Amino acid sequence: MDEARIDQFDRKIMALLQGDARLTNNDLSERVNLSASQCSRRRQRLEEDGFIKGYRAVLDRDKLGFSLVNVISVTLATHNRDNARRFGELVARLPEVQEAHALTGEMDYILKVLTPDLKSLSEFVNGVLLPHESVQHVKPA
Structure with missing residues (x-):
């Protein structure tokens, strides 16, 4: 998929996941007005095509002793x-x-x-x- 094939739904899904990668497909569907299955297919395509490279946990370095x-x-x-x-x-x-x-x-x-x-x-x-x-x-x- 190239940039021309990314539509406003894909962009919104990526923006939402960037803010909270734990969002489920049901959560995404409510926010972008698509079905959960459509969100799942779009997420999978974005991952396979390298637009979404991974998901991370943001750790509290102060609590871990690395302040x-x-x-x-x-x-x-x-x-x-x-x-x-x-x-x-x-x-x-x-x-x-x-x-x-x-x-x-x-x-x-x-x-x-x-x-x-x-x-x-x-x-x-x-x-x-x-x-x-x-x-x-x-x-x-």
Whole structure:
């Protein structure tokens, strides 16, 4: 399905699910004025065609003990494919890293990291990131 095949019902279904992914097809049908079976078929088509990529639970990081959000800039030791791959593999296995974005310019990556406190942030930077062979410089914001 391409964008031209998405109609106002599909857009409304996606907007509703984006606000609350737990909505049932019956809930959707009441809000978009289609039958539950039509909503089910449309939802399934939107999923199969990749417009809906998945559903997530939004967790309360404070209750989980991860109240500190950190933004960290990283400069790689060398700028080649192998080093970028090594860094990517490192970041992918670190549960503290919530987001990683490649940049151009002065720094190579920016990371969004969750830690319980400043001590944990220091341990993460000094004990995990800086010792890694792919990393040259780390700067927490």
